[in-house]
Amino acid sequence: MKIFGICASPRNNTTEYVLKNALGKLESHNFQTEIFTCMGKDIKPCMHCDYCLENKKCIIDDDMAVVYEGLQSADGIILATPIQSGGISSNLASIMDRTRALEAIDYNLLRGKIGMSIAVGGDRTGGQDFAHLKNITYFMIHGIIPVSGGPFGSNLGASFWSNDSIDDIKEDSYGMDSLDRTLHEFENFLNKYI
Numbered sequence: 001m002k003i004f005g006i007c008a009s010p011r012n013n014t015t016e017y018v019l020k021n022a023l024g025k026l027e028s029h030n031f032q033t034e035i036f037t038c039m040g041k042d043i044k045p046c047m048h049c050d051y052c053l054e055n056k057k058c059i060i061d062d063d064m065a066v067v068y069e070g071l072q073s074a075d076g077i078i079l080a081t082p083i084q085s086g087g088i089s090s091n092l093a094s095i096m097d098r099t100r101a102l103e104a105i106d107y108n109l110l111r112g113k114i115g116m117s118i119a120v121g122g123d124r125t126g127g128q129d130f131a132h133l134k135n136i137t138y139f140m141i142h143g144i145i146p147v148s149g150g151p152f153g154s155n156l157g158a159s160f161w162s163n164d165s166i167d168d169i170k171e172d173s174y175g176m177d178s179l180d181r182t183l184h185e186f187e188n189f190l191n192k193y194i
């Protein structure tokens with residue numbers, strides 16, 4: 001089974017560290033993984049031109065092409081976002097809006113895939129839950145089944161406190177526990193429903 005992980009930070013740092021950790025664990029359990037990182041990529045915001053509704057594809061020619069392919073070919077999708085202004089990053093918001101072009105082709109294109117959320121904040125309570133809720137809402141809109149890591153800190157997904165530092169996020173054992181619990185459920189769902 002294939003897992004597509006999106007690192008929605010504009011740089012390669014703490015969110016990428018966590019996502020790569022997650023994908024490495026999945027690979028050790030024989031999942032095939034692919035990572036897309038937003039750093040240096042050209043992903044323009046949706047212009048609401050409605051070209052996709054008529055033509056079944058987005059009029060913008062940029063790096064979103066890789067994301068369209070990754071989302072469609074995956075069995076499981078991981079959205080990993082840094083917290084920006086109390087929620088998801090602007091990169092991820094653009095990706096979500098641009099997925100409208102897939103809905104235009106077929107409303108059921110992503111239906112039945114499994115989704116999990118990773119949120120990395122500079123602060124301990126900087127908006128991780130709001131980011132998870134946005135990711136889960138996106139999953140639901142597209143028929144993707146969202147997983148919870150269960151109670152005790154991972155209700156909505158994996159939540160990290162980075163203190164804006166790779167060294168500090170490595171010390172966030174509570175965050176890593178939330179990742180492991182969410183991955184456990186993610187794998188359970190993949191094995192049960194795919």
Ligand SMILES: Cc1cc2nc3c(=O)[nH]c(=O)nc-3n(C[C@H](O)[C@H](O)[C@H](O)COP(=O)(O)O)c2cc1C
Pocket residue numbers: 009010011012013014015016082083084085086087120121122123124125126127162163164165
């Ligand atoms: C524009 C901007 C807004 C941010 N807003 C928040 C915030 O509201 N809450 C928070 O906890 N951290 C906030 N941060 C900090 C980042 O979430 C934090 O440094 C995170 O580890 C960055 O992930 P990265 O290292 O993968 O880029 C913000 C950072 C930026 C650049």
